[in-house]
Amino acid sequence: MSNRLTARRYAKALLQIGDKQGNVPQLQQELDTVAATVAANADLTRLVASPLVLPTRKAEVFEAILASAKVSQTLRHFFRVVTEAGRLNLLPDIHRTFAELVDERAGIVEARVSSAQALSEAQSKALVASLAARTGKTIRLSWQQDSALLGGLKVQVGSTVLDASLQGQLRQLKTQLLSA
Secondary structure, three states: OOHHHHHHHHHHHHHHHHHHHOOHHHHHHHHHHHHHHHHHOHHHHHHHHOOOOOHHHHHHHHHHHHHHOOOOHHHHHHHHHHHHOOOHHHHHHHHHHHHHHHHHHHOEEEEEEEEOOOOOHHHHHHHHHHHHHHHOOEEEEEEEEOOOOOOEEEEEEOOEEEEEEHHHHHHHHHHHHHHO
């Protein structure tokens, strides 16, 4: 079974636990904090990734860290189960997948936009409105500069890619001319 699929199962289980207890936002905030703490600390990152440290030892160390960080008993128990199963190395994937599941439930979709230049505020608002109308969901826009694009932009929403770049239009024109 792939790591991504395994991480998804753990994230779904945590979401179900949060639903039963009615504390999904708290769990998400705590999970964000734990993931950021691990990512920011090289020693913790090595501990999480190391196959040489026994899972029971990892669980003890991680439990102490979570207790000192005043993380809820629910999340501490969740991490004990994950760690003792030898899956603590999936923490980044579990964190990302949990956030995706919470967003999915709230009807929020991330749209990744690539363009040669930054979008103006008006362009961003128009793009968000257009994508929201097209998808029927709330759009969270993330932008990155791509100097390879001469003009226009590329937008990825989930697995759908909308290519409105100059290169994309030229490629489309070339295909049309070659097939005519």
